[in-house]
Amino acid sequence: MIIDKLIEKIEQMNNPTVVGLDPTTEILPNGISTLDFNKGIIDAVYDIVPAVKPQIAFYEQQGIAGLQAYIETVAYARQKGMIVIGDIKRGDIASTAQAYADAHIGGGEFDVDFATINPYMGGDTMQPWINNCKTHDKGLFVLVKTSNKGSADFQNLAMGGKYLYTIVGENVEKWGAELTGKHGYSAIGAVVGATHPKELADMRKSLPHTFFLVPGYGAQGGTAADIAAAFDKNGIGAIINSSRGIITAYKQEKYAGLDFAQAARQAAIDMRDELNKARS
Numbered sequence: 001m002i003i004d005k006l007i008e009k010i011e012q013m014n015n016p017t018v019v020g021l022d023p024t025t026e027i028l029p030n031g032i033s034t035l036d037f038n039k040g041i042i043d044a045v046y047d048i049v050p051a052v053k054p055q056i057a058f059y060e061q062q063g064i065a066g067l068q069a070y071i072e073t074v075a076y077a078r079q080k081g082m083i084v085i086g087d088i089k090r091g092d093i094a095s096t097a098q099a100y101a102d103a104h105i106g107g108g109e110f111d112v113d114f115a116t117i118n119p120y121m122g123g124d125t126m127q128p129w130i131n132n133c134k135t136h137d138k139g140l141f142v143l144v145k146t147s148n149k150g151s152a153d154f155q156n157l158a159m160g161g162k163y164l165y166t167i168v169g170e171n172v173e174k175w176g177a178e179l180t181g182k183h184g185y186s187a188i189g190a191v192v193g194a195t196h197p198k199e200l201a202d203m204r205k206s207l208p209h210t211f212f213l214v215p216g217y218g219a220q221g222g223t224a225a226d227i228a229a230a231f232d233k234n235g236i237g238a239i240i241n242s243s244r245g246i247i248t249a250y251k252q253e254k255y256a257g258l259d260f261a262q263a264a265r266q267a268a269i270d271m272r273d274e275l276n277k278a279r280s
Contacts, residue, residue: 002113002139003189003211004181006083007236009050015272016231016279018051018085018213019264020243021073022058027248029260034062035069037260041247042077044261045268051083053213053241056110067110074112084112085213089143091118091125098128105129105138114139116191116213119168120154126175130188133179139187144169145203147193147216165199166206173207185211185237194227194240201229204237212238217245217271224278231279242271 010016021041023034032040042052052073059070077084088110090100102108104115119126119142129140145155145165155165169190176186186209192200194216204212212230217223217240230238249267250260258266 001179001181001187002083002137003179003185003187004183006051006114006139006239007181007183007185007211009083010236010239013048013050014276015049015268016236016239016275017049017268017271018053018083018239018241019045019049019246019268020087020215020241021052021054021247022243023247024058027244029250032260033069034059034066035072037247038069038073039076040261041264042073042080042082044265045246046077046080046082048265048272049082049268051085051239052077053085053087053243055087055243071109074110083114085114085116085141086110086112087116089116089118091121093121093125097125101128101132105140106132106136112138114141114187114189114213116141116143118143119171123171123175130175130179133187137187139179139189141189141191141213142168142172142175144172144190145192145196145199147195149195151193151196166203169203169207169210173210176210180209183236185209189213191215192230194223194230197226197229200227204229204232208232213241214238215241217242224274227275228278235279240271240275242267246271 059066074084104110157164172190176188179187189211192212194214246264246267249255250263255263
């Protein structure tokens with residue numbers, strides 16, 4: 001099962017990190033294409049980092065060429081043995097939801113191992129994705145409590161004595177019940193931001209079978225101490241994303257003198273060591 005593969009790669013590398021591949025013109029070194037930049041990052045980290053997470057918006061804004069770079073980035077990461085999380089945040093109904101699910105976790109041209117999706121249109125929007133997870137051995141990370149400050153506008157609304165994000169989290173746990181792997185976690189996971197450490201701790205307790213994708217570490221302000229509660233007593237249960245903190249490390253004074261790939265590798269090592277202290 002794909003969730004077991006992810007957990008085992010994390011344990012094999014002793015590194016619960018996913019590198020976000022979010023290329024922009026401001027990030028790319030002069031003369032380097034999106035695809036070559038991504039390949040350089042992947043070559044630098046594939047032996048120490050279990051997964052990458054390309055955010056499709058950064059490729060869509062480049063048009064057809066960008067989408068081709070996305071497809072080739074996914075293929076290259078898989079060739080190197082990495083798990084790929086497609087950060088697509090889709091959410092729609094009926095045949096449209098099915099089309100998205102088929103494209104991204106159903107063997108379509110944008111096929112990845114896990115996809116991020118938005119459940120806030122309701123439970124029926126989830127079913128095509130869940131069906132494809134069962135049929136194609138794929139996984140999901142469902143938006144529950146996102147890392148942005150404005151998430152509280154709606155996700156923290158109280159309903160029947162519970163916050164909305166709590167209700168969504170409970171549904172994620174239910175949706176994933178039939179897709180639980182040998183390590184006790186489901187292929188239907190949740191996105192829970194590092195910038196909300198109290199909520200993160202509460203959800204770790206209330207969602208014992210839900211694996212977390214945790215954004216917000218580093219550039220968004222989340223620290224290793226903030227994300228410690230994402231892990232269970234055995235030190236598993238979450239993978240922590242860093243995008244700019246790793247792929248733009250070459251611009252940081254700390255890594256002066258290193259090229260973009262060398263700096264990314266060292267930043268990934270530093271992040272790994274910080275996270276391992278937090279989850280020990």
